[in-house]
Amino acid sequence: MKTFQTLKELAACAGQTVATSDWIPITQEQVNQFAEATGDHQWIHVDVEKAKKGPFGGPIAHGFLTLSLLPLFFESTITVTESAMGVNYGLNKVRFIAPVPVGSRLRAHMKLLSAEPIDNSGYQMAWEITVEREGAAKPVCIAESLSRRY
Known part of the structure; x- marks a missing residue:
């Protein structure tokens, strides 16, 4: 965990990779729960037996499940x-570069692209989030995430 006293201190890290998360596992239970929550029941995610015969050799996580891990x-x-809260402000660009097989472990590298002061002593921050799969040669997702912190 990287701790900053103030938003200004964090903002001074613009242009740098600020943190890397721990590895988190992706389970079939998570994938099934995500399918229930979103209504996306495509077989490549939820039908384990059929997915074994599919193009990835087994079920894969939804791209939007990977994206939903950003928080x-x-x-x-x-x-x-000295920050009371943060809110998601949106996304500028998202790419799902490679599949995430169920059973994979993911982690994220968090690069602060910019930090601009906004009303109420806050900052709007643009982050490049690179999500990697353990043992894979290329990332599974790269997203530019916008957040506001107060």
Whole structure:
């Protein structure tokens, strides 16, 4: 966990990789719960037997499940002592570069691209989040995430 006293201190890290998360496992239970929550029941995610005969040799996580882990990656890697809250402001660009087989472990590298002061003593921050799969040659997802912290 990387701890900063103030938002200004975090903002000074613009242009740098600020943190790397711990590895988190991707389970079939998570994939099934995500399918239930979103209504995306495509067989490549939830039908284990059929997915074994599919193009990836087994079930894979939804791309949006991978993307939905961004808040967990932030919460588990960065804290700002004098910040009351943060909110998701959106995304500029997202690419799902490689599949995430169920049973994989993922982690994220968090690079602060920019930090601009906003109203109420806050900052709008643009982050490049690179999500990697353990043992894979290339990332599974790269996203530019925007957040506001107050």
